[in-house]
Amino acid sequence: MITLKELEPLAKLSRIELSDADKASLLKEFDSILGYVDQLKKVDVSMDAEGRVGAVRNVMRQDKAEDTSPEDRERLLKEAPHREGDFIAVKKIIAQD
Amino acid sequence: MKIDLANLTIAKAHEHLKKGDFTSVELTQAYLDEINKKNSDVNAYLEVFKDALDQAKAADELIKSGKGTLLTGIPCAIKDNILIKGRIASSASKILENYHATYDATVIERLKKEGVVFLGRTNMDEFAMGGSTENSAYGVTRNPHDLERVAGGSSGGSAAAVAMNGALFSLGTDTGGSVRQPASLCGIVGLKATYGAISRYGAMAMAASLNQIAPLARTVTDCETVYNIIRGADAKDSVTITDDTYPKKRIGKKKPVIGVPRHFLSGDGIDKDTMKAFNASMEKYQSMGYEVKEIKLPNISYALMVYYIVMPAEISSDLARFDGVKYGLHIDGKDVIEDYFKTRRTGFGKEVIRRILLGTYVLSSGYYDAYYNRANAVRRMITEDFLKAFEGVDLIATPTAPGPAFKIGEKANDPISMYLEDIFTVTANITGMPAISIPCGTSRKEGKDLPVGLQLTARHGDEKTLFEVGKEFLGE
Numbered sequence: 001m002i003t004l005k006e007l008e009p010l011a012k013l014s015r016i017e018l019s020d021a022d023k024a025s026l027l028k029e030f031d032s033i034l035g036y037v038d039q040l041k042k043v044d045v046s047m048d049a050e051g052r053v054g055a056v057r058n059v060m061r062q063d064k065a066e067d068t069s070p071e072d073r074e075r076l077l078k079e080a081p082h083r084e085g086d087f088i089a090v091k092k093i094i095a096q097d
Numbered sequence: 098m099k100i101d102l103a104n105l106t107i108a109k110a111h112e113h114l115k116k117g118d119f120t121s122v123e124l125t126q127a128y129l130d131e132i133n134k135k136n137s138d139v140n141a142y143l144e145v146f147k148d149a150l151d152q153a154k155a156a157d158e159l160i161k162s163g164k165g166t167l168l169t170g171i172p173c174a175i176k177d178n179i180l181i182k183g184r185i186a187s188s189a190s191k192i193l194e195n196y197h198a199t200y201d202a203t204v205i206e207r208l209k210k211e212g213v214v215f216l217g218r219t220n221m222d223e224f225a226m227g228g229s230t231e232n233s234a235y236g237v238t239r240n241p242h243d244l245e246r247v248a249g250g251s252s253g254g255s256a257a258a259v260a261m262n263g264a265l266f267s268l269g270t271d272t273g274g275s276v277r278q279p280a281s282l283c284g285i286v287g288l289k290a291t292y293g294a295i296s297r298y299g300a301m302a303m304a305a306s307l308n309q310i311a312p313l314a315r316t317v318t319d320c321e322t323v324y325n326i327i328r329g330a331d332a333k334d335s336v337t338i339t340d341d342t343y344p345k346k347r348i349g350k351k352k353p354v355i356g357v358p359r360h361f362l363s364g365d366g367i368d369k370d371t372m373k374a375f376n377a378s379m380e381k382y383q384s385m386g387y388e389v390k391e392i393k394l395p396n397i398s399y400a401l402m403v404y405y406i407v408m409p410a411e412i413s414s415d416l417a418r419f420d421g422v423k424y425g426l427h428i429d430g431k432d433v434i435e436d437y438f439k440t441r442r443t444g445f446g447k448e449v450i451r452r453i454l455l456g457t458y459v460l461s462s463g464y465y466d467a468y469y470n471r472a473n474a475v476r477r478m479i480t481e482d483f484l485k486a487f488e489g490v491d492l493i494a495t496p497t498a499p500g501p502a503f504k505i506g507e508k509a510n511d512p513i514s515m516y517l518e519d520i521f522t523v524t525a526n527i528t529g530m531p532a533i534s535i536p537c538g539t540s541r542k543e544g545k546d547l548p549v550g551l552q553l554t555a556r557h558g559d560e561k562t563l564f565e566v567g568k569e570f571l572g573e
Contacts, residue, residue, distance in 0.1 A: 002458070010457045014413065015420070015434075016450055017442040029451060029512055030458070036513055037402040040471055047477045059335035075199045081427030090422055091433045 002030045100127045102262040107319045110265060111167050114160055121160065121170025125153035125214050128172045132216070132263045140238050141248070141257035143177055144185065145217040156212045167322055168211035174264035176255045177218045178225055179310065180299040181205050188301050189233040190223045192419050192426045192444025202299020203334065204268060204310050204327040211326055216264055219254030223446045224416065225270055225303045227251050228278060228518035231509055232448045239505070240283060243545050246502035249279030249518075255313050256283040266314040266323050272304050273404055274498075274522025276311035277534035281497035281550025284536045286567070287313045288320045289522075291557050292529030293338035295324075296331035304411040307404070307526040317535060317567035324560065343558030348491050353562050355382055355553075356392035356490030366517060368500035374538025374549045375496045378570070385569060392490060394482045397524060399475050404523040405516060406459050406472035413456030419444065451512070480528045487556050492566060495521045497534040497550035501542060521552055531555050533563045535570060 007027060011018045018026070068076075073086070082089040098118045113119055129149060136142050146152075149172070156170035175181060178188040180198035182205075187193040201209065208215075222232035230238040230253030238253040240246040241261040248257040252269025256279035259267050269276040271289040280287025288311055295310045302308070312323040330337045348354050357379060362372065379389050421427035421440030428439040445453070459468035486493060498518055508515040525532035537551035551570070555562045567573075 006458075007454070010454045010461070013461075014453050014457050015437040015441055016445070016453065017438040018450075022450075026451060026454065030455065032511075032513055033405060033455060033516075036516075037405050037468070037472075040399060040402045040406070040475060041467070043396070043399060043471070043475050043478075045471060045474045045478070047474050047481070061335075072199070075197075079196060079199065079424035081421060081425070088422060091436065093433050 001034050002027060100124060102127055102131060105265060106316050107167060107171055107265055107314070107322050110171060111169075114170050115165065121153040121156040121214060122150055124170065125149050125172050125216070128216055128263060128265075131261070135241070135261045135263060138239060138244055139241055139248075139257050139261050139263075140236050141219055141254045141261060141263055142174065142217040143187070143189065143220050143235055143254065146184070146215055149214055149216050152214045156214060159212045166211050168208065168213050168326060170212060170214060171265050172214040172216045173208070174216050174219045174255055174258040174267040175205070176252055176267070176269045177221055178270060178301040178303075179205065179268055181215060181218075184218065186218065186301070188224045189221045189235055190444065190446065190449070191234045192440070193424075194234075194426065196425050198299075200299065202310075203296035203331045205299060207327050219252070219258050219267060221254055221269075222251035223449055224301065225251040225272060225275055226412070226448050226452055228274070228515055229503075229505075229508065230254060230279075231505065232446055234446055237505055240502045242284060242547055243502065245504055246547070247282065247505055249282035249498070249502065251275040252311075252313070253279045256280050256285060256287070259283070259285050259313055259315060266312060266319055268327075269311050269313055270300055270303070270308060271311040271526070272308040273408065273526050274519040276313055277522050277532060277550070277552060278498045278518055280313055280534045281536075281552075282502040282548065284548030285313055285315050286317050286320045286533065286535050287311060288324060288533045288560070288563070289525055289531065290324060290328065290560055291338065291343070291531045292526075293336045293342070294328050294531070294558075294560070296329070296334040296337050298331055298333035302415040304408045304415065306411060307408060309526075316573055317533070317564055317571060318573050320533070321564045338558070340558075343556070345559070346556060347562075348489065349388065352385075352387045353491035353566055354489070355379070355387055355389045355492045355494050356486055357389060357494050358394045358397060359391050360393060361397050362495065366499055366520075367496065368540055370538075370540030371496050371498075371500050371549045374540065375494075375551060378537040378551045379494065381570070389494075390490065392486045392493065394479075394486060396475060396479045396482050400479055400524045400527055401516065401520050403472045403476050403479065403527055404519065406468050407476065407527075409452040409456030410460050410469050411456070413453045413460065416445075416449065416453055476527050479524065483524070483528045483530060483554075491555065491559075491562055493554040495552050497521060497552040501540040501547035501549055525554055530557055531560050531563060533567055535567045537570070
């Protein structure tokens with residue numbers, strides 16, 4: 001039902017490396033899961049898809065930075081795999097040529 | 098006095114602590130001894146906290162000073178996806194193996210205020226994805242009633258910890274049945290409250306429109322006690338509700354009316370003994386003066402399909418944050434992009450990868466309408482069916498799971514048969530309604546009597562009826 005050509009871009013979008021063996025087993029599992037959920041296509045849908053669970057409503061707040069204590073900042077930075085001083089370090093993302 | 102862990106409840110322990118029959122240090126030690134004896138077999142705990150006795154000492158001080166509450170000095174277990182500041186929280190995943198929580202979840206903050214004792218963090222399916230705790234990166238949790246069998250999932254460790262007398266209560270999370278199903282398989286009580294009743298601030302996100310933190314305990318009364326402490330509005334989780342969000346309603350004049358969707362319980366996928374225990378429970382309610390009547394939920398058979406579209410769709414964005422940059426595992430590639438690909442491939446387990454990809458698929462252009470939009474429309478139809486049913490009844494009863502605990506490995510290679518474990522529980526997450534699982538009998542398998550749970554679902558905001566009817570059933 002789903003082809004290798006469809007699966008590969010999904011892995012790319014999801015930023016997950018897949019081996020050929022991964023792909024083969026995923027294709028099989030996808031067929032079984034999609035075969036199951038495809039039964040939904042039989043439903044005579046009488047409502048629109050307004051997403052809502054119970055009495056949940058939209059809550060707004062200011063998009064404002066709050067002060068973080070030096071201890072909190074240190075605690076957060078300590079979890080980063082690579083850091084330089086008070087920064088999280090990543091590889092260079094702009095190539096020179 | 099000798100502490101009888103097998104028959105202890107929060108209320109009883111509290112009385113003993115208050116009277117000075119034993120201290121929280123002694124009680125905590127009794128649990129640590131029991132964990133020490135059983136955890137190498139059961140694997141309920143991923144870590145037992147070294148400072149548990151120090152926490153108990155502090156609780157004893159609080160009790161002595163007269164400032165103790167019902168939960169002061171009570172030992173509990175916390176699922177590995179709920180943050181306790183400074184402690185490891187890994188979601189049973191390799192990607193967070195050495196991650197230390199940088200803040201307390203709201204529920205933890207509230208429990209700390211009561212002076213509970215955190216014994217340790219419990220095993221689970223990786224990122225709460227699974228129904229058997231077999232998807233943990235740190236080994237399966239075994240059912241204390243039969244070590245050959247699973248404890249259920251995803252909160253299998255939290256259920257097994259209570260069932261093996263390794264904690265007085267525990268917290269799990271429930272996105273499609275992840276607290277109620279393991280409670281059923283382990284013979285204890287599990288409550289998934291109304292969507293928004295309990296703050297999720299500090300619980301690792303898994304499908305935000307479905308997910309809730311949920312208590313497990315041996316009795317309905319204990320579940321209610323814990324629920325009353327951890328529930329309530331929280332500015333840090335904007336979907337939390339207040340006591341008057343939903344109107345109160347009751348159909349039954351003397352006792353609540355129970356509805357049974359018989360048309361949904363006739364499939365051959367349901368274990369015979371489980372159905373027998375369920376039918377006996379309905380007869381028991383009738384003999385206690387309850388009216389039990391048949392109801393129709395026309396679209397309920399689509400609930401699990403809706404769940405397996407909405408849930409992975411939300412997961413695919415929830416788990417985008419694990420990139421090997423800000424925290425957790427980092428695997429080096431030749432550039433930043435390759436770092437992502439390698440980190441996520443190495444850090445995530447099979448089921449997690451499967452669901453991320455599935456979610457990406459159902460949200461991708463060309464399929465969005467056919468899957469995600471359609472699923473949300475059917476989700477509304479199912480919710481309307483329930484609301485309509487609640488015009489004639491106060492509770493809806495089904496078994497919690499289609500059968501008792503299954504053998505380890507039995508369903509591991511067949512995603513659909515594993516997913517069917519959630520067939521009765523997902524509806525409460527889809528509709529946002531509260532549901533409880535209480536032990537109602539046993540199913541005999543290979544000479545062993547395995548626990549079976551009864552699930553009761555109530556209107557939005559009506560946990561009160563679940564507690565009332567659950568307590569009467571168990572004679573509390």
